[in-house]
Amino acid sequence: MISVLLLFAPVAAALLVPMLARRLRGIHTGWFVLAVPVLLFVYYLGFLPKVKDGGVHIGELSWIPSYGISLTSYIDGLSLLFSLLITGIGSLVVLYSIFYLDKTKERLGNFYAYLLMFMTAMLGVVQSDNMIALYGFWELTSISSFLLIGYWYTRDRSRFGALKSMMITVFGGLMMLGGFILLYIMGGTFSIRELISMAPELAEHSLFVWALVLVLLGAFTKSAQFPFYIWLPDAMEAPTPVSAYLHSATMVKAGLYLVARFTPIFAASEIWVWLVTSIGVLTLFWGSFFAVKQTDLKGILAFSTVSQLGLIMSLLGAAAAAFHVEGAAETMFKYAGFAAIFHLVNHAAFKGSLFMVAGIIDHETGTRDIRKLGGLMALMPVTFTLALIGSLSMAGLPPFGGFLSKEMFLTGMLSLGELDLFSPAAWGTVLLVAAWIASVFTFIYSFYFVFRTFTGKHKPDLLPKSAHEAPAGMLVSPAVLGLIVIAIFFIPNVVGNWIVKPAVAAVQPFMYGSPADVDVHVAAWHGHITPELMMTIGIVIAGLILYGLLPKWQGVYRAFPEYLTLNKLYDSAMVFSESGTNRLSRSYMNGQIRSYLIYMFSGIVIIVLGSMIAKDAIHVTMEGTAPIGAVEIGLIVVLVASVVTTLIARKRLTAIIALGAAGYVVALFFVVFKAPDLALTQLVIETVSVALYLLAFYHLPKMSRHDEKRKFRVGNALVAAAVGLMMALLAMSAASQKALPSISQFYKDTVYSEAGGGNIVNVILVDYRGFDTLFEIAVLSIAAIGIIGLIRLRLTRKGDSSEKQ
Amino acid sequence: MKNSDVIIQTATKVVFFIIFLFAIHIFFAGHYTPGGGFVGGLLTASALVLLLLAFDIRTVSKALPFNYTVIIGIGLILALGTASASILFDVPFFTHAYDYFDLPLFGKTSLHSAMLFDLGVYLVVVGATMNIILSIGSDD
Numbered sequence: 037m038i039s040v041l042l043l044f045a046p047v048a049a050a051l052l053v054p055m056l057a058r059r060l061r062g063i064h065t066g067w068f069v070l071a072v073p074v075l076l077f078v079y080y081l082g083f084l085p086k087v088k089d090g091g092v093h094i095g096e097l098s099w100i101p102s103y104g105i106s107l108t109s110y111i112d113g114l115s116l117l118f119s120l121l122i123t124g125i126g127s128l129v130v131l132y133s134i135f136y137l138d139k140t141k142e143r144l145g146n147f148y149a150y151l152l153m154f155m156t157a158m159l160g161v162v163q164s165d166n167m168i169a170l171y172g173f174w175e176l177t178s179i180s181s182f183l184l185i186g187y188w189y190t191r192d193r194s195r196f197g198a199l200k201s202m203m204i205t206v207f208g209g210l211m212m213l214g215g216f217i218l219l220y221i222m223g224g225t226f227s228i229r230e231l232i233s234m235a236p237e238l239a240e241h242s243l244f245v246w247a248l249v250l251v252l253l254g255a256f257t258k259s260a261q262f263p264f265y266i267w268l269p270d271a272m273e274a275p276t277p278v279s280a281y282l283h284s285a286t287m288v289k290a291g292l293y294l295v296a297r298f299t300p301i302f303a304a305s306e307i308w309v310w311l312v313t314s315i316g317v318l319t320l321f322w323g324s325f326f327a328v329k330q331t332d333l334k335g336i337l338a339f340s341t342v343s344q345l346g347l348i349m350s351l352l353g354a355a356a357a358a359f360h361v362e363g364a365a366e367t368m369f370k371y372a373g374f375a376a377i378f379h380l381v382n383h384a385a386f387k388g389s390l391f392m393v394a395g396i397i398d399h400e401t402g403t404r405d406i407r408k409l410g411g412l413m414a415l416m417p418v419t420f421t422l423a424l425i426g427s428l429s430m431a432g433l434p435p436f437g438g439f440l441s442k443e444m445f446l447t448g449m450l451s452l453g454e455l456d457l458f459s460p461a462a463w464g465t466v467l468l469v470a471a472w473i474a475s476v477f478t479f480i481y482s483f484y485f486v487f488r489t490f491t492g493k494h495k496p497d498l499l500p501k502s503a504h505e506a507p508a509g510m511l512v513s514p515a516v517l518g519l520i521v522i523a524i525f526f527i528p529n530v531v532g533n534w535i536v537k538p539a540v541a542a543v544q545p546f547m548y549g550s551p552a553d554v555d556v557h558v559a560a561w562h563g564h565i566t567p568e569l570m571m572t573i574g575i576v577i578a579g580l581i582l583y584g585l586l587p588k589w590q591g592v593y594r595a596f597p598e599y600l601t602l603n604k605l606y607d608s609a610m611v612f613s614e615s616g617t618n619r620l621s622r623s624y625m626n627g628q629i630r631s632y633l634i635y636m637f638s639g640i641v642i643i644v645l646g647s648m649i650a651k652d653a654i655h656v657t658m659e660g661t662a663p664i665g666a667v668e669i670g671l672i673v674v675l676v677a678s679v680v681t682t683l684i685a686r687k688r689l690t691a692i693i694a695l696g697a698a699g700y701v702v703a704l705f706f707v708v709f710k711a712p713d714l715a716l717t718q719l720v721i722e723t724v725s726v727a728l729y730l731l732a733f734y735h736l737p738k739m740s741r742h743d744e745k746r747k748f749r750v751g752n753a754l755v756a757a758a759v760g761l762m763m764a765l766l767a768m769s770a771a772s773q774k775a776l777p778s779i780s781q782f783y784k785d786t787v788y789s790e791a792g793g794g795n796i797v798n799v800i801l802v803d804y805r806g807f808d809t810l811f812e813i814a815v816l817s818i819a820a821i822g823i824i825g826l827i828r829l830r831l832t833r834k835g836d837s838s839e840k841q
Numbered sequence: 842m843k844n845s846d847v848i849i850q851t852a853t854k855v856v857f858f859i860i861f862l863f864a865i866h867i868f869f870a871g872h873y874t875p876g877g878g879f880v881g882g883l884l885t886a887s888a889l890v891l892l893l894l895a896f897d898i899r900t901v902s903k904a905l906p907f908n909y910t911v912i913i914g915i916g917l918i919l920a921l922g923t924a925s926a927s928i929l930f931d932v933p934f935f936t937h938a939y940d941y942f943d944l945p946l947f948g949k950t951s952l953h954s955a956m957l958f959d960l961g962v963y964l965v966v967v968g969a970t971m972n973i974i975l976s977i978g979s980d981d
Contacts, residue, residue, distance in 0.1 A: 792872075794872060820913060823976055
């Protein structure tokens with residue numbers, strides 16, 4: 037319970053942020069915000085001993101119990117790892133942002149409110165056991181990411197990037213929701229834990245593959261996998277703390293989390309293994325290859341993030357492959373799952389620090405364009421050191437954490453080659469080769485990033501500001517991350533035992549009963565030359581050669597035609613859908629209400645009559661109807677007479693009065709049939725609407741109704757007759773046949789005992805069908821506000837308002 | 842919309858209150874006998890329309906200086922608030938509560954949370970109708 041409420045602590049704090057930002061201008065708002073992630077981090081640290089021994093913590097708060105939807109905080113190895121990342125990196129990012137964002141120039145209230153909202157959303161994603169809650173939090177991360185990317189909303193590129201990320205990730209989110217619903221149909225529960233326990237039965241289900249693909253679409257869009265990665269480079273318009281936090285360390289890892297979380301369910305499917313591994317390797321290759329093309333520092337990091345996400349994704353695929361191997365826990369197949377989680381931790385550390393370094397360079401030199409930068413080593417020695425640590429870890433060199441996880445990645449890829457799951461059999465080898473080439477490019481862009489910026493010739497005349505070292509406060513966060521990167525290299529097994537193994541046990545429950553069963557020991561030197569070491573040496577040699585020759589072959593990138601890129605595809609799809617829908621609506625929205633009424637009435641007739649005919653529902657008998665006496669006949673005569681008068685009246689005033697008469701006759705019908713509530717309402721409505729017509733009378737256009745074209749009038753007559761026919765048939769068919777017994781007896785029985793009322797009509801309105809009434813009055817209010825708006829707008833167009841001045 | 846018909850104006854001054862009181866009666870009667878918030882609101886609105894027809898808009902808005910848009914808001918909040926209040930008592934959304942009380946003057950009376958919801962409906966109906974009529978009528 038407490039742990040569920042704590043999920044909402046950041047967003048609750050966000051309510052105070054705008055007030056703090058406004059009242060206490062002297063103090064940077066970030067200092068107050070910093071307390072939230074730090075306290076949460078400490079709180080989650082407290083779970084470590086319990087989770088290390090394979091324990092889980094479950095907090096539950098029921099939300100919509102009748103649909104089995106609850107808010108859960110399910111803390112096992114995997115969600116604890118993510119929660120620590122979210123709050124830990126979150127603390128460092130908030131600290132960094134205090135120095136990055138100027139308290140006088142920026143709208144800090146908005147920034148921190150969005151950031152805290154994201155924190156709640158992300159914690160919710162990783163801790164929710166209920167899929168519906170997970171989906172809700174998932175979309176909330178997309179929305180907060182949208183708001184943060186568009187933080188500098190006056191910039192064109194920011195708005196574009198925000199919209200692009202929103203379009204793609206929300207599309208994926210909706211697909212994922214579809215997958216969740218299919219899982220619910222198959223398993224009858226929204227709880228992921230329960231679904232995992234019934235995984236073998238689910239795999240037999242015919243919807244299984246559909247659910248799998250839909251869930252993967254959600255994961256791939258969020259984690260920027262090929263071909264959906266295109267939103268991530270454009271998301272770099274966000275302030276750098278946001279890029280470091282959302283777009284490298286946490287949010288883009290939500291897709292990885294999803295894949296990891298659902299591995300126990302879907303691993304049984306070979307399609308899952310195949311898709312996750314192949315898309316992962318393809319993304320790894322694609323991202324690393326195009327990273328070298330970029331000239332923007334953050335662009336390089338964005339593509340490198342895409343590529344690293346692909347790497348982890350492919351490892352998760354290999355971890356799922358272990359399901360298909362007998363005794364995987366004893367063979368080399370055991371490494372992939374460990375490597376995936378281990379690299380995830382490493383990546384969060386080194387990429388976070390690299391983004392902060394890029395932000396520092398941007399902040400202190402005024403540019404992120406690598407062509408203008410160079411020779412900053414002497415001017416910014418601390419930043420250079422931090423960049424070097426991050427980059428070399430990314431390149432997979434000792435003595436940094438990245439070296440260890442990179443080696444294990446190669447082990448994981450080697451294990452794929454031994455798998456006979458793929459057909460053709462050579463596919464495993466293709467993946468291995470692609471992974472190796474991608475690692476070479478990773479090496480190149482890591483060097484490209486750090487050495488192009490910090491070595492070479494300093495070009496002060498190209499820089500908007502004169503470069504200098506960043507203030508100490510700004511260096512703290514990347515320095516902490518840098519220290520972690522180094523620490524991981526020297527104590528990998530401490531990290532492994534405390535953080536990685538519990539998570540691995542959660543991802544691969546089919547192999548391990550508890551974290552202690554995960555028999556993986558990380559070592560930098562295995563005592564002999566391993567194939568992985570050979571591959572790493574190969575990567576370094578090939579990487580160094582290609583990096584040296586970079587100016588000679590970087591022109592290759594220009595050979596790719598611009599019009600074939602995925603970005604171009606996205607742009608033209610957006611333009612097409614905008615102009616297309618515009619043209620479509622212009623074609624029928626001609627600004628005349630009577631045309632719209634024709635559309636609506638014909639639409640209703642087609643749908644209702646069509647479905648009545650299709651369902652063979654037309655059935656008319658006179659059985660059980662009330663006798664038709666003199667009173668009824670008299671009323672009908674008056675009704676017909678007033679309707680005919682409305683139609684043929686030459687003056688509009690006559691028509692209005694005749695229409696009112698028709699309404700009163702209907703009210704009299706209600707009286708005859710002993711429905712006092714309806715009669716009363718009908719009478720008053722008729723009175724008010726006639727008064728309304730009279731009020732509006734002066735404003736109606738002076739248009740004689742008799743010079744309309746014959747074709748138009750025939751069309752109207754047809755639609756009117758069809759509506760009449762439909763209503764008559766509907767009413768008589770409904771009265772003539774009963775598929776279910778009437779509900780009126782239920783109302784009679786319960787109106788006093790359950791609802792404490794006497795008038796069924798009114799109790800229906802306020803109690804039985806209170807929801808309807810609630811929405812009806814909401815609609816009524818919207819209509820009233822709409823009318824006010826329409827009339828005010830017309831007034832301003834007349835030109836006597838402020839708009840002209 | 843200037844109207845200076847003395848007979849209508851004099852009659853309206855009396856009839857308005859009759860309709861208005863009837864509307865109140867109809868509103869409270871609603872739970873046991875015909876009536877309710879919707880009809881009550883419409884009747885109130887029609888009484889106000891009568892005032893508008895007999896006098897002009899400016900006179901009426903001086904005599905009854907209500908902002909009908911705010912009334913819509915109050916009504917919606919009341920209705921939604923009544924529906925949501927049940928959550929605080931750990932029963933599903935929109936669960937009504939009622940009981941019987943001995944009140945001075947009234948004797949044994951049934952008090953029902955549905956009445957509050959209906960009051961919301963009443964206010965929204967009055968507010969919306971008057972907003973529509975006033976914005977159309979005043980545009981001349």
